[in-house]
Amino acid sequence: MKIKTSEIVMSAVSPKQYPEGILPEIAFVGRSNVGKSSTINTLLCRKKLARISSSPGKTRTINFYLINEEFYLVDLPGYGYAKVSKDERASWGKIIETYLSTRSNLHEVILLVDIRHQPTKDDQLMYDWIKHYGFGRIVVATKSDKISRSQTHKQFKVIREKLKMAPEDIILPISSLKKEGIDQLWGALTNFFIQKELPITIEEASR
Numbered sequence: 326m327k328i329k330t331s332e333i334v335m336s337a338v339s340p341k342q343y344p345e346g347i348l349p350e351i352a353f354v355g356r357s358n359v360g361k362s363s364t365i366n367t368l369l370c371r372k373k374l375a376r377i378s379s380s381p382g383k384t385r386t387i388n389f390y391l392i393n394e395e396f397y398l399v400d401l402p403g404y405g406y407a408k409v410s411k412d413e414r415a416s417w418g419k420i421i422e423t424y425l426s427t428r429s430n431l432h433e434v435i436l437l438v439d440i441r442h443q444p445t446k447d448d449q450l451m452y453d454w455i456k457h458y459g460f461g462r463i464v465v466a467t468k469s470d471k472i473s474r475s476q477t478h479k480q481f482k483v484i485r486e487k488l489k490m491a492p493e494d495i496i497l498p499i500s501s502l503k504k505e506g507i508d509q510l511w512g513a514l515t516n517f518f519i520q521k522e523l524p525i526t527i528e529e530a531s532r
């Protein structure tokens with residue numbers, strides 16, 4: 326996918342703050358510190374578009390990134406960070422649920438999990454939630470450079486079993502550090518755009 330332009334246009338906590346219009350949206354969600362911001366930056370060939378913090382739980386809003394003026398990548402608040410209050414965690418959950426249940430522009434939600442560990446209970450609940458709303462065809466396993474190739478296949482099996490993924494759903498390993506798996510993720514997204522007949526220009530990135 327050739328990225329010509331990318332910019333953050335909105336940070337929202339409620340529907341009235343969402344971008345206007347009908348452009349398609351693809352959302353990313355995952356546990357705090359799973360690497361959502363790094364994955365988005367790597368996908369877009371940017372270093373600091375999505376803010377990366379050494380402290381988990383910093384993404385507290387829904388961040389909308391406009392790509393090629395044709396669609397949005399959406400960064401949802403991270404979950405599962407124990408050092409915030411229960412009230413604050415509940416607030417983030419409500420922000421995510423409202424977006425998932427009301428946003429007609431939303432076409433897919435991609436769950437990110439850490440490939441080194443089995444999915445947490447929070448991951449399982451989030452994936453069930455995503456599936457309930459008709460999404461979740463793609464799961465991204467981040468930090469793939471941290472384990473060997475043979476371990477990767479074992480972890481895929483664990484992730485599938487824990488999340489109870491359907492056979493047709495796919496897992497893609499990603500390493501933001503080594504820029505691995507990015508073409509595969511864009512390929513999966515491109516296929517999704519085509520299948521859904523979304524009005525998005527498909528142009529190969531030059532390498």
